[in-house]
Amino acid sequence: MEKVRNKNFVDLTKNVCNFICSRILDLISVVLICFLILVLMGRATEVVARVGGIELDSLKYRGATLYWEAGNPMHNEKLEVFYTVIDSLTDNARKEYSLDENSIKFYYFTDKAWEYFTSDIDVEILAYQAGGEVFLGPESVNSDQIDSNNELAVTLIHEYVHAVQSSHQDYISYYARDVGWQGNEKPEEDENFYKVLSDYSLENPLEDMAETYGYSYLCGNNLEDLSEVRLQYINEFWSVPREEYCRDFH
């Protein structure tokens, strides 16, 4: 009798286990199907918790994550520029400086959110970088300049280079020394030092490198005006010749 009771107990336990297991499997299937539906509908963006009362959506593309205010995505034309630059930084930059090794979060904000995020900064800025995060203001993405796609590409490379500087401090130190900076001071008698692509390069070593790399990404910019040392650094940053990595956007 005792034995029969035991057998019933074992059967009951087995049934309960089977029931629970099959419910768990059902639940997993439902979650997978929902996820698949969202992916197929192109809505696989991840909604991030509110930042300063601002709800963000995001997408991942290679080593980059792009965040934007829910309801205010980047225009498709600008998104294409973003993808192209990300491809270049992933496929054509030397491995240690590539996006594969330096993943970055990009934030694109429209006016209100930009005001919130830059309220502590005194000067008016178009974009900035902090560690592995790059913040793009409305003007840097939607400028009304004729060349605005090219400007966006330069800004993306510029801010990315700042992020690389923050994780490769030897790299920027060597660059500054080799280019001719004396700390943050400019040498007085060194003609080569002043051969740059933009005046803002002469602000300090960090901006020198970011501007030089940014503007040299555009095929249309002639690099003959650049000092030999800067040119060498650019050539070493990319793993392919300039004809292959440079781009033009219209």
Ligand SMILES: [Zn+2]
């Ligand atoms: Zn800068």
